[in-house]
Amino acid sequence: MTALNTQPDARESLLSPAFMHRLERLDVMSRKMLRGKLQGERRSKKKGQSVEFADYRSYVVGDDLRHIDWNLYARLDKLFLRLFMEEEDLSVSIVLDITKSMDFGEPNKLLYAKRVAAALGYIGLSHYNRVNLYTFADSVADMAQGMRGRRPIPRMLNFLQDLEPVAGENVSGNLAAACKRLSMIQRQPGVIILLSDFFDKGDVAEALRYLGGEKHDVYAIQLLAPQEVDPAKGNILGDLRLRDIEDGDIAEVSVSPALLRRYKTNLQAYCQHVREQCLKRGVAYMISETDVPFETLVLKYLRQRGLLG
Amino acid sequence: MGFLSPITALIAAGITIPLLVALYFLKLRRRQMMISSTLLWKKAIQDLQVNSPFQRLRKSLLLLLQLLILGALLFAMARPTLETIASPGQRVVIVIDHSGSMNATDVSPTRLDEAKKAALELIDNLDIGSGAGASGGASGGGGKGGAMVVSIAQSARVRQSFTNDPALLRDAVRGIDPTDQLSRLGPALNLIEPFADNSSADESDALVVYIISDGRVLGGGQPMSLAGAELRYIPIGGGPGGMAGAADPDNLGIVSFSARRDFDKPEIVQVFARVVNFSTHTVKANLTLTLDGRVTRVQPISLKAAPPRTDSDTPPTNAGHETSVQFDFVLPGSALVELSHDYGDQLTSDDAVRLTLAPARRLRVLLVTRGNAFLIKGIQSAGVRQLAFMAPEKFEKQDPLSLKRGGWDAAGASGLAGEGFDVIIFDGYSPKSTPKVDSLYFASAPPIDDIQRVTSREDEPASQRVLTWERDHPLLRYVVLDDVILSEPGRLVVSPQATVLATGQSGPIMAEIVQDGVRHVVASFDVLQSNWPIKISFPVFLGNTVQTLGLGGLADDAGIAYRTGEIASIPADTGGTLTYTGPTTLNVRRTQGAAILPPFTRVGLYTTDAAVDPPFDRLGVNLLSPDESDIRTADILNVSTVAGSTTAKTSAIRREVWRWFIWGALAVMLIEWLVYTRRMHL
Incomplete structure (x- = not known):
């Protein structure tokens, strides 16, 4: 049996100190004004306690007298309230696919996903956002919720480092079930970053249906190993009995140029399908191969796509 | 199957x-590999x-x-x-007819091609044993197995003697070329007969002879027989007994063609032709006569359909509807006369015939004698227009070549201007040098070693009769010598090169010899010492002799034409190679004043660039055979085999098709x- 499982030592550091230092200059951006839970560094739609003036409104009985603009009352003889912008924190949920299909490729997709998650989590925590980590296979498998501030950074990294692909013959990915479960757990509006290869034999559209909508600002990052994009790199040649690493499904193929062409066409079509479904649900989509340095992905591509800023 | x-x-x-x-x-067996999905x-x-x-x-x-x-x-x-029509046999002889009628196109492309195809199929299916070597001795009939290929036309020819190698047999079959000759089966049977071992009791050892032909074959005048062999006839071509799918025979043939000059006015030429319709329907056509390529006459003809032929017609006889045509015209000189018809039929070799008309000429005869009234009268009655007399003494003074080419001393000869002679007749005088002109000798002989005259001895009978003579020889045609009595005829001593024409009680008394292209006819007796001059056969003989010697092949005909299969003798004074080009190219060496051409195989006009006197510069070769022009395929061949006459018919046998x-x-x-x-x- 041959599997491209090259996961390094679990204890290996996911982020280098230098890279962490570079990450501190970034912040997780949301395309939407999402309601936070606590006061934070992010402008909210609510009017609140910050020093930044927002608007005036007429006084109604019961309003806090401290917010009345007395100077204006002196000039106009009417009571007006000064309104200020509210600043709230942002919920950043990072969802990792830990099905066996992610434990594949050179570089390994799961390790790559962990590093990206670590980087995003680090950025989120550095800016006092509330960071939640979720993993899923056939449903949500594990989670680390409610991390805020720099203190839980080691916890987050440990959580990520300890992640292993879900074992068991009958455990195969079910993105729809996972997303449904996630939508029930993560009620707080926020940014959701989904890291997966999206090799799900179910319906991707149904899965995205649970995450779409106004409540969340969802980013879907599809990770593919170079061996999946070009099977020839993975020595997939000749008469083969291909076994699905997740469900043990068998495909007997005689690999020929025509078949490889057809595979690549199908891969493109599948990625396009995922992309279209994402766009349909208002989900930002991006794809990356794991041979792209994850630092480049984080520092360059995610910034270009507006997730980081 | x-x-x-x-x-x-x-x-x-x-x-x-x-x-x-x-x-x-x-x-x-596939290599197992884990993949992500x-x-x-x-x-x-x-x-x-x-x-x-x-x-x-x-x-x-x-x-x-x-x-x-x-x-x-x-x-x-x-x-x-x-x-199919082929079978394995122990020893097989494949006889392929490639005569003129096999060029008919009623089967595509020709009957000969079809015959060769049938022969090749036969060879493919021959169960000839491997290892048994070829043997072809005339005595034993060869060893076990093997096949032989024989082609027949005017003559039979062994293309491949007995062999077990199919490749050699196929090559032999493929090498058979078409001819326009007559088809004679008799010589082929004579050729095959030694191989037929009729002493063997084993039937499987019998010789199997396949005759692939259209059945238009002749036995050479003899009943065809082949003892000890099994005959199988594979008919080729259309007709009552022909192949399925072949077209009905359709042929209009010119089967006879000749030209004569008027006896009194040689410039008047009469051309005779006979045209026969061998088709199954009425045929209308135009006959065109051309002289040196110029159309002279066109005559329409209409011939009814040939009556159906019955089995009793074998050997083949002319059963077609025929007509004779005659054309008269004036032509003193030489010309190529060609007659053709415009009916598009299945056999083209009999659609046109040609002959070379010789120039009109009068025979000039020199009689060297001391006086012989009977001889003079006889010669004059033979139609000679110019007869000169010369005493032996005067003859010896003449230059021999001038007597042939002209320029001899004509002093005292009335009505002659010294032209060359066609024939010289010596009456009781043997010349000292051999004349250059064809000659007839009575009681004398030319000075050559091959023929000598010996006078009668005393113990021989004084009066003798002629015992035998060559009745078919042109000189003795219609000559009866039964009642001729010769007194002291003497005899001739001849070499094997000479042809004895008549034999008396003491030996040959008349013979012919050709030396250096000059013919000498020698009679050992003196006509005045016999009763021959008062017999009707005397002027007939003189007429035959003068005409034959003086005119050669033109004695009977005013033109020169040959049939396929004939041998042509071309008079030629000089040596070297003589080349005729036409349908085939003929190269022969000229020896002894003549060039002997091989038998003609194809009809057509043969011409030469060499200096040859007309009419021999253009040789017309024609088919002129009703048997070959009748292209209706015979359904049976009557050839007698072991016991009585059996009929060889098509025999259907099995052919392997595993290939x-x-x-x-x-x-x-x-x-x-x-x-x-x-x-x-x-």
Whole structure:
């Protein structure tokens, strides 16, 4: 049996100190004004306690007298309230696919996903956002919720480092079930970053249906190993009995140029399908191969796509 | 279709077919590999399958093709046979007719090609043993097995003696060229007869003779017989006894053609021709006469259909409806006379005939005598217009060449201006030098070693009769010598080169010899010492002799024309090679004043650039044979074999066709390979 499982030592550091230092200059951006839970560094739609003036409104009985603009009352003889912008924190949920299909490729997709998650989590925590980590296979498998501030950074990294692909013959990915479960757990509006290869034999559209909508600002990052994009790199040649690493499904193929062409066409079509479904649900989509340095992905591509800023 | 060894094939089928199917169901051993998801691979395979036409068929196409290959091989193993006109035999003689009638196009492309095809098929199916060497001795009939190829036309020719090598036999068959000659089966049977071993009791050892012909064959005047052999006749061509699918015979043939000059006015030429319709319907055509290529006369003719021929017509007889035509015209000089018809029929070699008309000429005869009134009268009665007399003494003073070419001393000869002579007759005087002109000698002989005159001895009878003479010789045609009594005729001592024309009680008394192209006819007796001059045969003989010696081949005809198969003798004074070009090219060496051309094989006009006197510069060769022009295929050949006369007819026998299945299997194998390769490169 041959599997491209090259996961390094679990204890290996996911982020280098230098890279962490570079990450501190970034912040997780949301395309939407999402309601936070606590006061934070992010402008909210609510009017609140910050020093930044927002608007005036007429006084109604019961309003806090401290917010009345007395100077204006002196000039106009009417009571007006000064309104200020509210600043709230942002919920950043990072969802990792830990099905066996992610434990594949050179570089390994799961390790790559962990590093990206670590980087995003680090950025989120550095800016006092509330960071939640979720993993899923056939449903949500594990989670680390409610991390805020720099203190839980080691916890987050440990959580990520300890992640292993879900074992068991009958455990195969079910993105729809996972997303449904996630939508029930993560009620707080926020940014959701989904890291997966999206090799799900179910319906991707149904899965995205649970995450779409106004409540969340969802980013879907599809990770593919170079061996999946070009099977020839993975020595997939000749008469083969291909076994699905997740469900043990068998495909007997005689690999020929025509078949490889057809595979690549199908891969493109599948990625396009995922992309279209994402766009349909208002989900930002991006794809990356794991041979792209994850630092480049984080520092360059995610910034270009507006997730980081 | 039948099978020679079906059991073997069935056993082989019982073993191999289940084996093939079992092998087909054995799966390919594949390398196992883990991948992240089979999702896209399965979809890719499905897409390919959906996009390939006849995908469902394709799954089992290879098996189907392999079964087809195996089936074809098993069929071949069962040795399938078809009924055909060929069979294996112990020893086989294949006689192929390549005469003029075999050029008929009622079967495509020609009958000869069809005959060669039939012969090749026959060879393909010959069960000739391998290893037994070729043998062809006339005494024993050869060893076991083997086949021989003989072609027949005017003469029979062994193309390949007995051999077990089919390649040699095929080459021999392919090497047979068409001719326009007559077809004579008799010589072929004589050629084959020594190989027929009729002493053997084993029937399987009998000689099998296949005669592939249209049946228009002649026995050479003799009843055809071949003892100890089994004859099988394979008819070629259309007609009552012909091949299925062949067209009805359709031929209009010119079977006779000649020209004569008027006896009194030689410039007037009469051309005679006979045209016969051998078709099964009425034929209308135009006969065109050309002189040196210029159309002189066109005459329409209409001939009814030939009456149906019956079996009693064999050997073939002319059964067509015929007409005779005559053309008269004035032509003193030489010309090529050609007669043709415009009816498009199946045999072209008898559609046109040609002859070379000789210039009008009068014979000039020199009689060297001391006086012989009987001889003079006889010569004059032979139609000689210019007769000169010369005493032996005066003759000896003449230059021999001037007597031939002219310029001799004509002093005292009335009405002569010294032209050359055509014939010299010596009466009781032997010249000291051999004349350069054809000569007739009475009681004398030319000074050559091959023929000498000996006077009668005393013990020989004084009066003798002529015992035998060559009645068919042109000089003695219509000459009866029964009542001729000769007094002391003497005799001739002749060499084998001489032809004895008449023999008396003491030996040859008349002979002919040709030396340096000059003919000398020598009679040992003196006509005045016999009663011959008062017999009617005397002027007849003189007429024959003067005409034959003086005119050669033009004695009977005003033109020169040959038939295919004939040998032409061309008078030629000089040596070297003489070349005639025409349908074929003929090269001969001129020796002794003449060039002897080989037998003509094709009709047409043969011309030469060499200095040859007319009419021999253009030789017309014609078919002129009602037997060959009658292209209706005979359904039976009457050839007597062992006991009485049996009729050789078509015999249907089985022909093996396993090669077809082998080729078929190879073709399917190629297709299978292509399908397999294409599948691997999807």
